[in-house]
Amino acid sequence: MSHTAALPAASPRPIGDLLREWRRHRRLSQLDLASGAEISTRHLSFMESGRAQPSRDMIVRLAEYLEIPLRERNQLLIAAGFAPAYRERALADPALASVRDTMRLLLQGMEPYPALVVDRHWHLVDCNQATQRLLAGLPPQWLQPPIHVLKLSLHPTGLAPRIRNLPVWRAHLLERLRRQIDATQDPGLMTLLAELRSYPGEESASSHTNDAIAVPMELELGDAVLSMLSTTTVFGTPMDITLAELALEAFVPADAATAACLRQLAAA
Structure with a gap:
């Protein structure tokens, strides 16, 4: 019996890219999002460009303001190197x-x-x-x-x-x-x-x-x-x-x- 080696999982995209895409999808400027999330525009710009790494709490704060669904919030956290924040149980659990x-x-x-x-x-x-x-x-x-x-x-x-x-x-x-x-x-x-x-x-x-x-x-x-x-x-x-x-x-x-x-x- 032959066995096929499993392909390695694709590396997640940079968290900065994902944050920028969600911001643009919600039709917000950096100033709009920074003001709504109560952070500086400079800090947000650094996170989106990869010059600064957002904390776990920062990702959750931005995701809440952007109204990102829970499944996609987990994807943001994983991209930044954090464990998912939201569990997914089978309905029969x-x-x-x-x-x-x-x-x-x-x-x-x-x-x-x-x-x-x-x-x-x-x-x-x-x-x-x-x-x-x-x-x-x-x-x-x-x-x-x-x-x-x-x-x-x-x-x-x-x-x-x-x-x-x-x-x-x-x-x-x-x-x-x-x-x-x-x-x-x-x-x-x-x-x-x-x-x-x-x-x-x-x-x-x-x-x-x-x-x-x-x-x-x-x-x-x-x-x-x-x-x-x-x-x-x-x-x-x-x-x-x-x-x-x-x-x-x-x-x-x-x-x-x-x-x-x-x-x-x-x-x-």
């Missing part, structure tokens, strides 16, 4: 038992309205029975883990044919994804956006009514059309990467007819 209980409580509390929990890359983590009822009848490949929520929603063999206002809803989802990429600079999300944009269909930024307060998803279910508004809930002040990257997506009725239909489905 006993330490996250209270998180799992909270998610289940929130999902059940949304019944009879659909609600689901997704991770950073939009994989389904958990959902309530109302969500399962709406997904019933889809091709089996879409219901096998890992379920990817955005692909399931926009693919022509998934939910897309049942979404009456697909151009508007597609534009809404892709814009959300673009904002997420802007916040995280995650290459995986960039690849996902390219794939979703390759699916057949048009994007439309205009709503079907002039007095709409938000973009609903109009989902055909038999002879009925469910009109639902989406809401997003995240955990506040997380210190664990897994927890920071979870989001609860809930769909609430946009009209009385939809609310009645969802209650009837649950009763049946």
Whole structure:
């Protein structure tokens, strides 16, 4: 049996380069960032150029002001030679038992309205029975883990044919994804956006009514059309990467007819 030697891990990029990239990505000048983080512009310039090495506390301070996600904050710390500050546990870890209980409580509390929990890359983590009822009848490949929520929603063999206002809803989802990429600079999300944009269909930024307060998803279910508004809930002040990257997506009725239909489905 032959063995292939493992390639050495790539050396991390200099911390100064990473700080400069994040500052520019947030469209801040050195003066803007230095003033916001309460440090001198000279010190920031020296850190970005590599003439000064930032301390661990300084990296955390700058990352907080730049609103850098926890996963990327760890990358900054590693680049500077420090240990990561934020742990990443599997959701099944006993330490996250209270998180799992909270998610289940929130999902059940949304019944009879659909609600689901997704991770950073939009994989389904958990959902309530109302969500399962709406997904019933889809091709089996879409219901096998890992379920990817955005692909399931926009693919022509998934939910897309049942979404009456697909151009508007597609534009809404892709814009959300673009904002997420802007916040995280995650290459995986960039690849996902390219794939979703390759699916057949048009994007439309205009709503079907002039007095709409938000973009609903109009989902055909038999002879009925469910009109639902989406809401997003995240955990506040997380210190664990897994927890920071979870989001609860809930769909609430946009009209009385939809609310009645969802209650009837649950009763049946």
